[in-house]
Amino acid sequence: MKFLFKPKSIAVIGASAKPGKIGYEIMDNILSYGFKGELYPINLKEIEILGKKCYKSVADVPGEIDLAVISIPAKYVPAVFEGCGKKGVKSAAIVTSGFGEVGDHETENRLVEIAEKYNMPFIGPNIFGIVYAPNNINASFGPADVKPGKLAFITQSGALGIALMGWTITNKIGLSSIVSIGNKAQIGESELLENFLKDDPNTKAILLYVEGLIDGRQSMKTFKEVGLKKPIIALKSGRSKRGAAAAASHTGSLAGADNIYSAAFKQSGVLRAIDASEAFDWARCITNNPRPKGKNAVIITNGGGVGVMATDACEDNDLDLYNDQEKLKELFFKPEIMPPFGSTKNPVDITGGGGELAYKKAIEAAYNAKEIHSIVVLYCQTATTNPDLLADYIIEVVKKNGGKKPFVIANIGGEAVETMIDKLNENDISAYDLPEKAISSLSALYRWSEFIDRNEKQGKTKPLKLPIPQIKAIIDNIRKEGRIQMLEHESKQIFKLIGLNVPPFALAQTVDEAQKFAQEVGYPVVMKIVSEDIIHKSDAGGVVVGPKNAREVDEAFNKILTNAKNYKADANIRGVFISHMVPKATEVIVGVTRDPTFGPVVMFGLGGIFVEIMKDVVFRVAPFPKEEARHMINEIKSKPMLYGARGTKPADIDALVDTIYIISQLVSQVDDIKELDINPLFALEKGASAVDARITLTEKSYPSN
Ligand code: COA
Numbered sequence: 213m214k215f216l217f218k219p220k221s222i223a224v225i226g227a228s229a230k231p232g233k234i235g236y237e238i239m240d241n242i243l244s245y246g247f248k249g250e251l252y253p254i255n256l257k258e259i260e261i262l263g264k265k266c267y268k269s270v271a272d273v274p275g276e277i278d279l280a281v282i283s284i285p286a287k288y289v290p291a292v293f294e295g296c297g298k299k300g301v302k303s304a305a306i307v308t309s310g311f312g313e314v315g316d317h318e319t320e321n322r323l324v325e326i327a328e329k330y331n332m333p334f335i336g337p338n339i340f341g342i343v344y345a346p347n348n349i350n351a352s353f354g355p356a357d358v359k360p361g362k363l364a365f366i367t368q369s370g371a372l373g374i375a376l377m378g379w380t381i382t383n384k385i386g387l388s389s390i391v392s393i394g395n396k397a398q399i400g401e402s403e404l405l406e407n408f409l410k411d412d413p414n415t416k417a418i419l420l421y422v423e424g425l426i427d428g429r430q431s432m433k434t435f436k437e438v439g440l441k442k443p444i445i446a447l448k449s450g451r452s453k454r455g456a457a458a459a460a461s462h463t464g465s466l467a468g469a470d471n472i473y474s475a476a477f478k479q480s481g482v483l484r485a486i487d488a489s490e491a492f493d494w495a496r497c498i499t500n501n502p503r504p505k506g507k508n509a510v511i512i513t514n515g516g517g518v519g520v521m522a523t524d525a526c527e528d529n530d531l532d533l534y535n536d537q538e539k540l541k542e543l544f545f546k547p548e549i550m551p552p553f554g555s556t557k558n559p560v561d562i563t564g565g566g567g568e569l570a571y572k573k574a575i576e577a578a579y580n581a582k583e584i585h586s587i588v589v590l591y592c593q594t595a596t597t598n599p600d601l602l603a604d605y606i607i608e609v610v611k612k613n614g615g616k617k618p619f620v621i622a623n624i625g626g627e628a629v630e631t632m633i634d635k636l637n638e639n640d641i642s643a644y645d646l647p648e649k650a651i652s653s654l655s656a657l658y659r660w661s662e663f664i665d666r667n668e669k670q671g672k673t674k675p676l677k678l679p680i681p682q683i684k685a686i687i688d689n690i691r692k693e694g695r696i697q698m699l700e701h702e703s704k705q706i707f708k709l710i711g712l713n714v715p716p717f718a719l720a721q722t723v724d725e726a727q728k729f730a731q732e733v734g735y736p737v738v739m740k741i742v743s744e745d746i747i748h749k750s751d752a753g754g755v756v757v758g759p760k761n762a763r764e765v766d767e768a769f770n771k772i773l774t775n776a777k778n779y780k781a782d783a784n785i786r787g788v789f790i791s792h793m794v795p796k797a798t799e800v801i802v803g804v805t806r807d808p809t810f811g812p813v814v815m816f817g818l819g820g821i822f823v824e825i826m827k828d829v830v831f832r833v834a835p836f837p838k839e840e841a842r843h844m845i846n847e848i849k850s851k852p853m854l855y856g857a858r859g860t861k862p863a864d865i866d867a868l869v870d871t872i873y874i875i876s877q878l879v880s881q882v883d884d885i886k887e888l889d890i891n892p893l894f895a896l897e898k899g900a901s902a903v904d905a906r907i908t909l910t911e912k913s914y915p916s917n
Pocket of ligand 1: 225226227228229230233234235254255256257258268269282283284285286288292307308309310338339340369370371
């Protein structure tokens, strides 16, 4: 892939002498960005373009071609691309639109075949090009003057990518590269990350704009691998249902359910930003700063109000403020830093009269204190300070201490402050116009760092040993009957096999059996009709809750059978399911769905209104380590209900963790399971009990993993 990023020779096929045409702008950008290698414009009529000799085809070019940028109408592309292959062109960027995104997958696939035949990797089609600042490559028709820096920006959307390219220039964000991947026919984000950006010394962080991933699992693997080396920020559009539909038609990619994307990003260490401005704010902090060595942050401010705003933001973002009052006093309560009425409670308030020198001294003190791990500076414009001079002081002190610990600054004020922000950013110091942005960006850096810590602790997940042959035997029997919907006793048999706790149950054919089993499972009992023809058992009058003696079991048994026959005369009735009735407890749900992009996904939430109205649920792509199951529980908003809120007894969290984890293992090892619901799972003081169960099989049968 190095030829894409570091070509020594470029051919622009479809180069034009007419300003405003894409073929002209690409040529112009390549030249004005200072490309030092050979540049060959390919045009059927022209003799020279922008001072470069033209060739009618790549075959006529005397030298080797490392990169061909193709910008001619779609119908000519396959033949020209084949010509590139024959010439031995090493890589290509196909700018032309009009392939997979408008439904012509056949021609797009043909391009992939050609690329594979000639071992000629290509990005596109339907892209605006590629930029690699360290080697002065701007083979794109975006803005010419990209600011060199350490952030690689990969974008699936072309127009938005170009717009954001311009935006980075205005906002002084330095980029190592910009790659437009368009239809991702051969090269997508995973390939770029794995084969180039992961090990590129000029790239410190990566920002992805994605509309959809093609192979979610593979992408997660790559993100994780790369994310352990450098932070990845994702901007994923299509959060709303309408947005997702628009994305699908835009580049023809599959957009999985958005909360599943969020889960997948989180699991693979990708920092998901809500919008472009947040993404670039984070990128600014992440590319400029080292990984923090600890959790203690200090805020240095000249304004109390803005300090409180920052403190609130720290709480919202789980950022810890250093709190050793003695030490803070020792570090900052000095005449050169603050007047006697200043405050050393973190935020450290040097007060409105605090000048440039006071800031400098305070920042130096924070850099020199080993107890402090990251520094947040807030500056409200006052008449007692000169923003330009303050910027110079900050640049000096941060550069001198550079790399020791993360540093962010928020400057609030008028025009002079805007200039100050620009100056700081030009000098690779992460400066923002609001404290919330500075804090949110610093916390993104912390989240990445925590991902690495967490990953080191968790290690590799070994598959749990499950009795797969027995599980498969149950599934095969169901399939033999032409069913994909498991009956409750079948689902619960599987649960028992994998070690989940289910209330004791049995299937009775006669009243005598029902009475015997009721005795065995223990009164009171729950009795339910078992028939594949009666899915909504309660509607059919097929459920009786609470019989507590033999007589009531007799009555319930007959009532259930009569109701079932009345409901559906020809229903295939397999008997009556009898189970011990578990006393009421906090109800939670563990569910599984199979996502087309990510495969099996496990959901956890509290039952009842929490799931139905509040949608207070979390997802994880299976399988995942046990610790991840604990994070799931701690992520739901209604978690206090499980930890003993409002006088309730705390639930056995370990048992919930085990259940979620075992289910994630089951669905990862048994591909036949399409959907699964334990609803409710009773969260007991000791243990957890799968009270109701529903498993649906896939249409297609799978061999065991
Ligand atoms: N070999 C060499 N030159 C060729 C050629 C060939 N086989 N076929 C055409 N050309 C020349 C043309 O003569 C023309 O040169 P000229 O300006 O001197 O006349 C030039 O290549 C471009 O061809 P033209 O037919 O004028 O096409 P165009 O410039 O109007 O459009 C694309 C070409 C690729 C820009 C257009 O088809 C396209 O796909 N546009 C969308 C691109 C896009 O938006 N991509 C996504 C980014 S977000």
